[in-house]
Amino acid sequence: MAVDYMEKLKLDEREVASRRAFFEITDEDLRRLASLRPLAERNSELFVERLYELIMGHQESRSFFPDEATLNRVKRLQRQYFLGLFDGRCDRAYVEERLRVGATHERVGLAPKFYIGAYGRYLRLLFDQMFQELSPAEAQAAFRSVSKMVMFDMALAIDTYIAANLDTVARHQAAIRELSTPVIRVYSRVLLLPLVGTVDSHRAHQIMETLLSRVVEEQARVVIVDIAGVAVVDTKVADHLLKTTEAVRLVGAATTVTGISAQVARTIVQLGVDISSMHTRARLGDGIELALAMVGKVVADKAG
Amino acid sequence: MRGSIPILKVASTLLVTLQTDLHDAMAEAFQQDLLSAIEREPVSGLLIDISGLYMVDSYVARILTETGKMARLMGTETVIVGMRPEVAATLVRMGYSFGAVRTALNVDEGLALLGVRVSQG
Amino acid sequence: MKIGGEDDVVLVRRMVREVAQARGFDPFATAAVTTAASELARNVWVHARGGSAVIEELADGNRMGLRLRFEDQGPGIANLDRARAGGNSTVHSLGLGLAGSRRLVESFDIQTKVGGGTTVTVTKWARF
Numbered sequence: 001m002a003v004d005y006m007e008k009l010k011l012d013e014r015e016v017a018s019r020r021a022f023f024e025i026t027d028e029d030l031r032r033l034a035s036l037r038p039l040a041e042r043n044s045e046l047f048v049e050r051l052y053e054l055i056m057g058h059q060e061s062r063s064f065f066p067d068e069a070t071l072n073r074v075k076r077l078q079r080q081y082f083l084g085l086f087d088g089r090c091d092r093a094y095v096e097e098r099l100r101v102g103a104t105h106e107r108v109g110l111a112p113k114f115y116i117g118a119y120g121r122y123l124r125l126l127f128d129q130m131f132q133e134l135s136p137a138e139a140q141a142a143f144r145s146v147s148k149m150v151m152f153d154m155a156l157a158i159d160t161y162i163a164a165n166l167d168t169v170a171r172h173q174a175a176i177r178e179l180s181t182p183v184i185r186v187y188s189r190v191l192l193l194p195l196v197g198t199v200d201s202h203r204a205h206q207i208m209e210t211l212l213s214r215v216v217e218e219q220a221r222v223v224i225v226d227i228a229g230v231a232v233v234d235t236k237v238a239d240h241l242l243k244t245t246e247a248v249r250l251v252g253a254a255t256t257v258t259g260i261s262a263q264v265a266r267t268i269v270q271l272g273v274d275i276s277s278m279h280t281r282a283r284l285g286d287g288i289e290l291a292l293a294m295v296g297k298v299v300a301d302k303a304g
Numbered sequence: 305m306r307g308s309i310p311i312l313k314v315a316s317t318l319l320v321t322l323q324t325d326l327h328d329a330m331a332e333a334f335q336q337d338l339l340s341a342i343e344r345e346p347v348s349g350l351l352i353d354i355s356g357l358y359m360v361d362s363y364v365a366r367i368l369t370e371t372g373k374m375a376r377l378m379g380t381e382t383v384i385v386g387m388r389p390e391v392a393a394t395l396v397r398m399g400y401s402f403g404a405v406r407t408a409l410n411v412d413e414g415l416a417l418l419g420v421r422v423s424q425g
Numbered sequence: 426m427k428i429g430g431e432d433d434v435v436l437v438r439r440m441v442r443e444v445a446q447a448r449g450f451d452p453f454a455t456a457a458v459t460t461a462a463s464e465l466a467r468n469v470w471v472h473a474r475g476g477s478a479v480i481e482e483l484a485d486g487n488r489m490g491l492r493l494r495f496e497d498q499g500p501g502i503a504n505l506d507r508a509r510a511g512g513n514s515t516v517h518s519l520g521l522g523l524a525g526s527r528r529l530v531e532s533f534d535i536q537t538k539v540g541g542g543t544t545v546t547v548t549k550w551a552r553f
Contacts (some may be wrong), residue, residue, distance in 0.1 A: 170449075208396075209453050212389035219409050243396045250392040250402060252385060252409035325439065328431050328467075359438065359456055361463040362525055397457070398525030425427035 005031075005099050008163050016092045023152045025090050029145040034088025038138055039133055041083065047125045054121050061114050082122065085149050098156055104245065112158055119150055181210040190291045191220045194284075196229035204240035208247055213255050222291040223248055226284050228259025238273040245278050254294060258287030262279045309334045312343050317349035317418055318342070318380075319411070323356040326338035331367045338371060342378050350375050353411055355386025365400050373403045383407065385414040426478045428469045428497075437466040437478045444480055448489045450551045457529040458491055458549040464522035465495045470546065471544065473499020483548070484496050490531075490550040498542040502535075 005011075052075060055061045065071040087094060100183040123266060124144055180203065184192045199207070215223060225241065227233065245255040256279040260268075265282075268275060282289040292298070309330065312319040318341060320334070322373070352368065354360065354405035360368075372382035385408045395402065426435055431436040441462040445455040460479070471477040476497030483490035523545075527533045532549040 030420075077331055209389070212392055216389050216409075221409065246402075247396040249394040250387050250395060250407055251389060252387065252413060253408045326436055327435050358442065359459045360521055361460045361467070363463075363467060386454075388452075390452040392451050394456045394460045394529060397528050399461070399528060400525060420508060 005074070005160050005163055006096060009091065009182070011095055011099075011166060013092050016090075017093050019152065019155065020090045023148050023155075023214065025145075025148050025152060027150055030088045030090060032142060032145045033086045033149060035132075036146070036243050037083070037086040037088075038088045038132070043125075043129050044082055045081050045120065046128075047082060048075050050125055051078065051118055055114070064114075079160055085146065085153070090149070092154065095156065098153055099160060114159060115157060116154065116169060119154055123147065123150060138175055177206050177210065181207050182213045183211060185218065185220075186288060187292060187297070188293070188296050189221045191215065191218065191222070192224045192226065192288070192290075194226045194229060198231050199237050199240060201236070201240070204237075204244070208240075208244045211244060212247055212251055215248060215251055221253050222294050223255045224284070224287045224291050225255060225257050226259040226287065227257060227264070228261070228284065230259075233264045233267055235271050238268055238271065240274070242273070242275065242278070249277075254291055256281060256287045258282070258284045306332050309337065311337060313347070313353075314415065315419075316347050317351055317415060318347050319351045321353040321356060324358065326357070326364055328363065331364060335367055335371050335374075339374055339378070342380050348379065349415075350380050350382045351411060351414045351418065352382065352384045353386050353393065353414075354384060354391075355410070356393060358388065358413065360387075360391045360395060362398065362400055362411060365395060365402065369403055381406070381418060382416050383414040385410055388395055426480070427530075428466055428476050428495075431470060434463060434466045434470055435438045438463045441480060441491070443489075444482065445491060445549075445551075448482060448491060448551060450489075450549075452518070454549060454551055458493075458506045458547075459528040461547055461549070462493055465493070465547070468522050468545075469495050469497045469499075473497035474491055475499075483550075485550075486548050490548060492546065492548045493542065494546045496544045501539040501541050501543055520539035 009015075052071070056065065056071075081098075084094075084097060087097075102227065123143075123146070127139075127143055130142050133139075134142060182194065184194075186192045191211075193207070193211060195207070211223060211225075214220065225244070228242070230237065241257060245257070248255045257275075258281045260280055260282050279287075279290060281290060309322065310322060318338070319340065324377070326334075342350070350372075354368075357364070370383060372384075375382045383406045384402075386425070387407065406417065408417050426440060428437065428483075432433070438459055439448070441460045442455060445458050450458065458540060466478055469478070476495065478496040481492040497528055523535070526547065530549045532548040533548045535543065536545075
């Protein structure tokens with residue numbers, strides 16, 4: 001999963017180097033962080049406990065860790081994550097590691113306010129500890145290096161969070177599109193699209209695209225578009241129908257438009273729209289019969 | 305450039321498959337080759353498979369429709385098959401009219417379309 | 426990208442397609458922007474004998490987009506409205522390309538001066 005985000009966020013060597021430069025992470029910073037690793041290891045368990053004290057002590061964040069098992073697994077990962085800050089490197093491999101470990105938090109669904117708050121606590125805990133164990137000058141320098149690294153990581157976490165959100169939005173949008181253009185397979189190589197409601201140009205585009213995709217996917221020879229449920233049939237709508245019919249023809253299939261009321265028939269003729277290229281029928285049933293005939297089937301009444 | 309797009313013969317039909325990228329020069333050469341082939345050996349049908357084209361702009365569309373018209377003058381019916389959904393949508397949105405060129409879903413359907421005409425002839 | 430010959434039109438087309446796909450454009454949006462690019466790049470070559478194409482990646486909150494700019498130092502378009510409607514036969518193919526491309530993109534801008542070159546800028550956004 002982390003690998004997907006490496007590509008999505010375009011985290012190639014160049015981008016990582018660019019970020020590193022912007023966050024002003026120097027070789028000296030990296031050396032210093034590596035040298036702080038023993039201190040970090042000594043205190044890691046304590047820090048992680050304190051961190052989760054904060055999270056579990058807060059009602060909203062607590063709900064993300066409903067059971068002991070989840071909490072323990074996350075704590076282990078968190079410790080690994082924390083120590084990673086002191087790896088002493090800031091290259092593509094490092095970023096990949098961060099994303100891999102961070103993926104679990106993402107799956108848990110923690111919002112930015114929580115992990116930014118958590119980072120805040122890390123920094124405070126580290127700060128206190130470093131001032132205890134090191135000289136003031138050393139501690140200050142150490143703190144500067146750690147801050148830079150934490151900010152760098154935070155940017156990655158937020159970018160990943162945004163990318164994951166966009167994915168969800170995209171999936172939802174796709175689902176909505178599917179729902180508003182329900183193409184039904186009524187028979188082998190015969191598709192039916194019952195249109196209901198208003199057809200504006202945005203929707204018309206969606207309809208044409210979905211229909212064309214389905215026709216080619218299923219190699220349908222006939223498409224029946226029923227417009228009985230369309231609220232208003234004006235020049236624009238007629239034009240969209242014509243365009244869609246032509247596109248379906250280009251792909252190699254035929255279109256029959258059904259559900260044409262007397263009112264609509266009057267409107268179309270009076271508007272002067274040329275629909276001579278379209279097959280049309282008043283009733284859906286007739287349209288289906290026509291479609292079946294076109295694919296070589298005959299509908300007959302049962303005798304007796 | 306000559307002969308870079310292979311022309312196959314199936315019964316009394318010529319079958320041509322256009323792939324991915326059509327340079328302008330290739331398109332013109334293709335039209336030339338095709339018409340020469342029909343002149344050499346008249347056929348009743350021409351099938352152009354464009355399922356490999358990810359894009360058809362007004363230039364390519366023009367070449368295709370022109371080829372169809374030229375072929376018809378020589379007694380050959382043309383059917384274009386395999387147009388991709390996104391290509392059809394784009395052409396229609398551009399307002400480009402394919403006029404009287406016949407289309408079919410795929411090679412089999414295209415042959416059937418041409419075959420029917422032959423037996424009626 | 427330089428447009429100095431017929432082959433460059435194909436190169437521009439391929440590049441635009443790659444970038445559009447990388448940007449997450451669906452097949453329909455990709456085909457639309459690639460076709461528009463092909464039309465406009467061809468115009469640059471055929472009518473102005475050379476020019477350039479610039480592909481710019483855009484992002485606007487949730488949406489990803491592409492902006493293409495086609496520039497040439499050619500003769501310019503004398504009667505823009507007629508050309509756009511495809512009226513004059515000598516600029517017929519030009520007009521067809523322009524009018525057609527316009528319908529494929531979200532925004533279309535053209536700056537032209539007789540004898541002073543032409544710049545066409547189009548923007549296409551990906552729908553989710």
